[in-house]
Amino acid sequence: MFSNLRVKGDIITNVGGTTRIYAKEGYEINSNASIIYSAPEYSFGEPLDPPLTDGVKEIELLTALDQGSANDKTGTYQDGMIFGKTYHFKVKNYIQNPPANIATIKWMLKFHSLSQNKWIEIPLSSTGDSITITMNDEDMCGRFIYVRAYVRNPEIEAEYKQWKHNRFRWFDRMVVDDGLIDRKNDPAKINQHATSLCGTAALLYFYAQDFKNDFYKNYMEFFRTGEVFINRFKLSPNSVLYDFNPDLNNLKYPHYDKYSNGKPCIPHQLMHQTDWVILAGTRSSDNKKYLGQKGEDWNAINWPNYMVDAAVNLYGATLVADETSIITGRDFSNKLIEIEKLYNQGWHIILLIDSDMLDDSISYIGCATQFHWIAYEGNLIIDLIKNEYSFSYYCWEKLNIGAQIRSSVFNTNFYGYIKFKK
Structure with missing residues (x-):
């Protein structure tokens, strides 16, 4: 309510209600005599803004x-x-x-x-x-x-x-977040699924082991913004990845359409959203030709030079060595003993094998699209009577404890390793 205050000589007429005075450039009270406040109570506070008329x-x-x-x-x-x-x-x-x-x-x-x-x-x-x-x-x-x-x-x-939207706008933030928490707590849950991203999976397996909180924080930020630095490795993939939809109707999204026995998967088994973001996003950041699609094996291959670079720049290793070789078919029992010693000295070891090893198949001729990286986890036993090696390793969403491999199978499918540590 607005009212008026009239001043005339020594006569003041008071009008009931609230009197408000607005002054654009300020308001001053001056008197040659004293100023008397007759209100029983008064307080000083912020002046009220004038009502808006042109807002x-x-x-x-x-x-x-x-x-x-x-x-x-x-x-x-x-x-x-x-x-x-x-x-x-x-x-x-x-x-x-x-x-x-x-x-x-x-x-x-x-x-x-x-x-x-x-x-x-x-x-x-x-x-x-x-x-x-x-x-x-x-x-x-x-x-x-x-x-x-x-x-x-x-x-x-x-x-x-x-x-x-998040930069990966079709991916569900709650699903990705839950998946990162699961993999932070158990890095063996990282799953390359129907891709050739085994090397990246092995590297992130060790990164999540050693730097759990950074792993979660950095990849959650990457999911949201589409770009982030992890140590000296910049995650910034081909922009096509940002618009990829992890949907059953998108047949380019990595999925299984049949079981190992040949029977069809109905519905298709899709790669977990978290695994696709962290694995495809990391690999495409190094090789922009990789688009994260099903069957895109060649561009996804994790070559040894990429593995060394990622070990240094992403994981943050200060010591790294490439001990891979194109030669196989030898007795590698002494090499395994050497690897076990390195493992016990705190080195992370990632073995390069032909995937035939996992199928218990002897193979002297390697194929680039069948090369496979597995993370070595110790527990080596060499059984000369059974002609068998056993050791623990991680790959494909599983930590295999004391896996037994025929020596003839290992010796014809082993192509060396990379080692690194902080």
């Missing part, structure tokens, strides 16, 4: 949104903004009247940054009753974005709230 009331988005995961484990989708796309916003309504000068309408973006754990406000340079904004800040991915338009006060004028 912005409502904003609308004119650009179509894109679908992505609802991130709730239901397999459903939601609309949202995506990284790199330009969006057109326009003032829809004013509080009362448009300002006399449209250029006095200002714009701002606001979001909560997970990387900095604080609210970020970004004033935009463009003014007027409409604006185009390109969403090219990775840190805004996987967050709600607040677009504000205002004449005087951004806190109380128009605000438009919109979800911006």
Whole structure:
């Protein structure tokens, strides 16, 4: 309620109600005599803002949104903004009247940054009753974005709230998060599935073993923003990966369509979303030709030079050696004894074999697409009577304890190893 205060000479007329005085440039009280407050109580506080008459009331988005995961484990989708796309916003309504000068309408973006754990406000340079904004800040991915338009006060004028998808927008954040926690607690759950990403799986198996929290934090950030540095290794894959959909209808997504006995898998068994993000995302960051698709074996191959580079730059090894060879078919019992000693000295060992070894098959002629990396985990026993080696190793979502391998099978499928440690 507004009322008037009239002053005339020594006569003051009081009017009931609340009297409010607004002054644009400040308000002063001067007197040649004393100033007497007759109210029984009074307090000093922040002055109330004058009522808005030319502010912005409502904003609308004119650009179509894109679908992505609802991130709730239901397999459903939601609309949202995506990284790199330009969006057109326009003032829809004013509080009362448009300002006399449209250029006095200002714009701002606001979001909560997970990387900095604080609210970020970004004033935009463009003014007027409409604006185009390109969403090219990775840190805004996987967050709600607040677009504000205002004449005087951004806190109380128009605000438009919109979800911006994670960079891997079709992948479910809750599924990926749960998967990373599982693999952080038990790295043997990392599964290359129907891909040739065995070397990357072995490296990340050791990385998750030794740096559990960093493994979880870095790959969760990678899932959200699409880029992250792990030590000196930059995760930044071919951009095609960001739009890949882990859906049964997408036959390019790695899956099993039949069992080992030849019977069809109905429905197809899809590669876990977490494994695809961390394995395909890591390999494609080194080889942009790799697109993470089913049957893409050649571009996925983890060559020894890549393994050495990733051991140094991703894992953070200070000591590394490539002991691989193109020669096989020898007695490698002494080599296994040497590997066991290195293992007990704290070295991580990743063996390069022909996958025929896992099928108990003798094979003298190697094939690049059958080369396979397994993580050595000790417990070596050489049985000369049975002509058998046994040791523990990780591959394909399993830690095999004391696996028994015929010496003739091992000796014709072994192609050396790489070793590394911090």
